[in-house]
Amino acid sequence: MAPNTPAPSGSSGAATLAELVRAQWGDHRVGAKYGELRLTHHQLAGGAAARAALLRELLPRGVPPHVGVLLDNVPEYPLWLSAAALAGAAVAGLNPTRRGPELARDLAHTDCALLITERARLPLLAGPALPLPPERILVVDDPAYRQLLAPYEGTTPDDITSGPGGTPAPATRMLLTFTSGSTGAPKAAVCSQGRLAAAGQSLAGRLGVRRDDVHYLCMPMFHGNAVIAGWAPALVGGAAVALCRRFSASAFLPDVRRYGATYFTYVGRAVQYLLATPPAPDDRDHPLRRGFGTEAGTVDAARFAERFGVRLTEGxxxxxxxxxxxxxxxxxxxxxxxxxxxxxxxxxxxxxxxxxxxxxxxxxxxxxxxxxxxxxxxxxxxxxxxxxxxxxxxxxxxxxxxxxxxxxxxxxxxxxxxxxxxxxxxxxxxxxxxRLRVDSENLAAAMIENILARYAPAAGAAVYAVPDPIAGDQVMAALAVPDGAAFDPDDFTAFLAAQPDLGTKMAPRFVRTMAALPVTATNKVHRVALRREGFRCPDPVWWSPLTPTGPAARALPAGSTFRPFTAGDRSALLALYREHDRAHLLDR
The missing domain is CATH 2.30.38.10 (Luciferase; Domain 3)
Structure with missing residues (x-):
């Protein structure tokens, strides 16, 4: 088969992830790249089989076959995903921004009987007793881990799926993917082998994945973005994956060139980080053909295509x-x-x-x-x-x-x-x-953000609600202002006045300027943190003062502008919240 042809029908028709992993066996093309390390598809399938055999040996009888994985994007991550697929186990991807009691809770909630991690992550596990014994915590960069694996080297995928555990079915659990947990404890969404295989096949077909493609996995693999939209389509199409331990805007293009990456997945904030890097004359000198992700926004997608020559496909x-x-x-x-x-x-x-x-x-x-x-x-x-x-x-x-x-x-x-x-x-x-409710009108933060994205001096914008001191909400915006730049309130006011689609309730009442917007572990803007701090934050805040006797939140009056939000302004405004018994809403 020519190297640029689509995936063979045998793999594209697979009903389970286990079938897709078995299809790698015997394929000696490069299947994974990480730094100077290169692994063939055959080596990946063999490594997965060895880990699957170890997994079945270590899992206690009579418990859900669930494996917690607390790793950066290193080769062990896709190896353990593939091992779980062969063994009929499920992987719970653990979020490294959580600590001690939170991680213990996530492990207990998902009934993980085995934990795969690395030495750099061990401090995150300090604190309360973990819900599994030390012998079932495998540290992949510890020599003892290699000793554990050694007896299973040489195991083939067929040895696993034809063994006592049998062949996994499409309904077999494959992933337990945690939600963001912005309110309350994170929930773990179930994804079966059949659903993940079908998602990979659908994307591979829509994106035209080819055997000579290289999928650059720079989004964290504990999240569905990298696994469902990056790893699974590569597995279906026989493409290689290139692993980035953690997303880095400055390392993005050097990595893409080094690995020959043709495709990557993203979230909107990562695109903003890339656009914020200094332009260079060789920005289009790379093999990337396409990016696939969410929430980049029309303006940023157009800027990305113009600068890097790469079309972003929003999904x-x-x-x-x-x-x-x-x-x-x-x-x-x-x-x-x-x-x-x-x-x-x-x-x-x-x-x-x-x-x-x-x-x-x-x-x-x-x-x-x-x-x-x-x-x-x-x-x-x-x-x-x-x-x-x-x-x-x-x-x-x-x-x-x-x-x-x-x-x-x-x-x-x-x-x-x-x-x-x-x-x-x-x-x-x-x-x-x-969603915000201003003067009894419902507004969507993303719609206002799409407008603020046109404001050239800002590298990024986030919009969120702060409670109005009398009723409903007010609009607050955080602007990422690059180092050395100053916020010009008159220029920003003129920009707002020039936007024909800025509704009468959509103009921000408060503007927070900061060097960079806070993000979650999946590189999404951390709106919960912004919302909780509101105008009680350490960064400079500008505002268009309220008229206490007028409507709670009205559009920016013509000719007015923003001015610094002072300590005196803050005290007077907090008194207004207390007067109307709404101060408690600031801590929601």
Whole structure:
């Protein structure tokens, strides 16, 4: 087969991840790259088989076959994913931003009987007793780990799947993927081998994955972005993966060139980091053809394509598997696509379940009726959502019924805000948690962020609600201002006045300037942290002062501007919150 042909039908028709791993056996092309290390597909399959044999030896009888993995993006991560696939076990990817009691809770909640980690991560486990004994904590860069593996070297994938455990079925659990946990403890979404194999096949086909492709995995592998959209399509298409321990904007292009990477996955904040690096004359000197991810925004995607010559393809698919959108020919800029054939997706009022009116857009694609068109995306048909591990309440909430007569019973509720245009294309408008209510009008933070993204002096923008001292919310924006740059309030006010799609309630009342926006471990803007700090933060804050006797939050008056938010302003404003018994809302 020519090296640039699509994946063979045998692997693309696999029903399980185990089948895809077995298909690597005998393929002596390079399958993984990490620094100077090169592993063939054959070596990856053999390494996975050895680890699967060790896994079956170490797992106690009568417990869920769950493995916690607390690693950066190192070769051991895909090896253990493949080992779990062969052995019929599930991997719970652990978030390294969590500590001690939190990690212990995550391990206990997912019933992990084995933990795979590295010496650099051991301090994160300090504190309370872990829910598994020391002999079932494997440290991959410790010599004892190699000694444990040694007796199993030479095991083949067929030795595992034809052994006592048998061949895993499509319904066999494969992943336990934690949600962000922005409110309460993180939930672990279940993903079966069949669903992950199908997702990999779908993306491999849509993206045209070829055997000579190299997928650069720079997003953390404990999250679905890297595994579902990066690793799985490579496995289906027979492509190689290149591993980046942690995302680095400065190392991105050097890595891409060194590894010959043709594809990468991203989140919006990572794209902003890349755009913030100093331009260079060789920015287009690389083999990248495409990026695939979420929340880059139309403006940043256009800037990325212009600077690096790489098209970013925005996708949408919930980690839980309940809903997905596909880009089709004719998808307009800013839209994510339409549902797959047979899917019944709709934008509905989250309170009543009633479908909302279609969006009206001006010739430039700007939304004109956001207040009536933006709602929650639901899947009213059959979904592939497989539930949350040991959390029936959260599972029921995702598939809850709506209305007095059970309107929407059995629907999958995504928790994401969307609008749908007249042609039937869906547009992302933010998370339901990122909705603001200003003067009784509902606003989506993402829509305001898309406007602020045009403000050239800022490298990034995040919009979130702060409680109004009287009723509802006010709009606050955090702007990432590069080192050495100063915020010009008059220039920012003029920018806002020039935006034709900035609604009368959308102008920020508060602006926080900071060197860089805070991000989560998955490189998404940490809006929860921003929201909790509000205007009580260590960074400079600018504001357009309130009129205490007027409406709680009105649009920026014509001709006004922002001024520094002083200690005196803060004291007076906090007194107003106390006067109206709303000070407690600042700590939500």
């Amino acid at each position: 949408y698919g919930s980690s839980e598997g309940g809903a997905a959108l596909q880009r089709t020919p004719g998808t307009p800029p800013g839209a994510l696509g339409r549902p797959a054939p047979g899917d019944d997706l709709a934008v509905v009022d989250p309170e009543t379940g009633a479908e909302l009116p279609r969006a009206r857009l001006d010739p430039a694609g700007r939304l004109l009726n956001g207040a009536e068109a933006i709602g929650e995306l639901v899947n009213r048909g059959r979904s592939s959502f497989e539930g949350y591990w040991r959390n029936p309440e959260a599972t029921a909430a995702r598939t809850r019924g709506r209305g007095a007569e059970g309107t929407g019973a059995g629907w999958y509720w995504t928790g994401d805000l969307f609008f749908r245009d007249a042609a039937g294309f869906f547009h992302f408008a933010g998370r339901t948690d990122d």
